[in-house]
Amino acid sequence: MQEKLGNKFYTREVTTVAKELLGKTFVKFVDGETVSAKIVEVEAYDGSVDEAAHSFGGLTTRNEVMFNEGGLLYVYFIYGTHYCCNIVTGKENDGAAVLIRAVEPLTGLDYLSENRYGKTRLTEKELLSLTNGPGKICKAFNITKKHNGIDLSGDEIFILDAKKVDKSRIAQTVRVGIKKSAELPWRFYLKDNLFVSKR
DNA sequence: TACTAGATCGGCT
């Protein structure tokens, strides 16, 4: 039942993909170890109508990955400090992507802890804030600019299918941390999950 | 608890 998500999944409309990514398993292979986490919070960015999307102003060297066909990883650097991790969606030239805002660690906890805190024994508080924010996820998974444009059908980073989440367990709100198009209700997260960034 | 500032890269005007 745990199959790698393929092209058919990613090339659909961005808000559809965003909703369905909830509950799926994000996986990174490092040194033969499987590091994985359940996706619990995402935001959709659609370059055609959404001023907050990096792709809104058209193609540039920075956002070119977003204009590819769905199924790639788009990583960008922000505030001089943090990386954020996106899944490119839609057809070629759509400029649409889903920002991963929060995940729940499943395996490879030591790897994640070591990257984030430089230690492997965490307090409960540290565990809960290990991956509950876009910058934190990238730090914990050690995702950097090097991973920008990686193909999710490859073997290093990919997403596994999972049982579909019941609609009643998904919450939909406005997005976080942006100034333009702030009113678009394109943030989705799993209700009652402890690892979402805010509620 | 609530707000503010600092960190500090790189794309864009």
Add this chain to the structure above:
DNA sequence: GCCGATCTAGTAG
């Protein structure tokens, strides 16, 4: 030069 799809530590209340 400016400022951002962020996070953390620090101070004030």
